[in-house]
Amino acid sequence: MRARVLDRSDGPPALPRDGYGWGSRSPEERTITTARVTVRRFAPGDLDDFLTYQSDPVVRAHLPGEPMSAGAAAGFLARQADLDERQTDAWHAFAVHHPGDDRVIGDVGVWLAADRPGTGDIGFQFAPAYHGQGYAREAMQQFLPYLFETLDLGEVTAGCDSVNRASWGLMRRLGMELMTDDGTVRRYRLRAGTWRDQP
Numbered sequence: 627m628r629a630r631v632l633d634r635s636d637g638p639p640a641l642p643r644d645g646y647g648w649g650s651r652s653p654e655e656r657t658i659t660t661a662r663v664t665v666r667r668f669a670p671g672d673l674d675d676f677l678t679y680q681s682d683p684v685v686r687a688h689l690p691g692e693p694m695s696a697g698a699a700a701g702f703l704a705r706q707a708d709l710d711e712r713q714t715d716a717w718h719a720f721a722v723h724h725p726g727d728d729r730v731i732g733d734v735g736v737w738l739a740a741d742r743p744g745t746g747d748i749g750f751q752f753a754p755a756y757h758g759q760g761y762a763r764e765a766m767q768q769f770l771p772y773l774f775e776t777l778d779l780g781e782v783t784a785g786c787d788s789v790n791r792a793s794w795g796l797m798r799r800l801g802m803e804l805m806t807d808d809g810t811v812r813r814y815r816l817r818a819g820t821w822r823d824q825p
């Protein structure tokens with residue numbers, strides 16, 4: 627079954643797929659600037675913004691586990707700054723910075739599993755004040771080229787609660803294909819070839 631292609635009518639115009647500097651392995655240069663957001667590695671100064679949104683009940687509603695404590699979050703951000711981008715069995719998180727508001731409004735990330743080479747499981751969380759405005763989609767549209775072109779993944783997957791319409795709505799808008807839905811969890815995927823064929 628062909629994946630639903632990106633519907634340009636319900637979002638921003640297509641963004642260029644190159645020219646954002648993802649090729650560099652230097653952490654400070656791993657930055658993408660789009661029309662409205664910058665996707666980059668976390669820095670220690672992002673702690674307050676990160677703590678605020680990742681502990682928000684709206685954000686936590688469909689996420690497992692408890693919010694991080696301040697200490698755990700500080701350790702997490704420090705580890706992210708030093709993480710090799712191809713490290714397996716690791717969560718690779720990237721901050722989404724809003725230049726106008728000068729704050730981190732959310733994050734996107736990928737889990738690279740050692741036993742599933744060439745694939746990545748993605749996730750995202752954004753501060754509620756920035757929901758419903760296309761920021762998550764815009765960030766993901768710039769994160770996907772990094773996954774498919776720089777990390778050279780062949781397939782990206784994602785899962786969410788079946789009732790988390792905002793989450794699977796985003797997956798669909800990114801052109802991801804529904805794999806399974808058991809009524810509790812939905813799983814989606816996007817193959818590199820399908821992504822490249824999108825208009």
Ligand SMILES: CC(C)(COP(=O)(O)OP(=O)(O)OC[C@H]1O[C@@H](n2cnc3c(N)ncnc32)[C@H](O)[C@@H]1OP(=O)(O)O)[C@@H](O)C(=O)NCCC(=O)NCCS
Binds near residue numbers: 637685750785792796
């Ligand atoms: C999942 C999540 C990131 C989705 O965020 P989102 O803001 O709905 O996603 P998008 O950035 O694609 O925004 C799309 C919405 O913005 C609207 N929109 C408004 N202006 C827009 C613009 N300029 N461009 C694109 N979309 C725009 C779209 O119509 C769409 O609204 P709709 O869902 O009512 O149709 C967010 O709900 C979230 O952080 N949830 C909590 C954490 C979570 O559950 N994460 C997933 C765990 S599996």
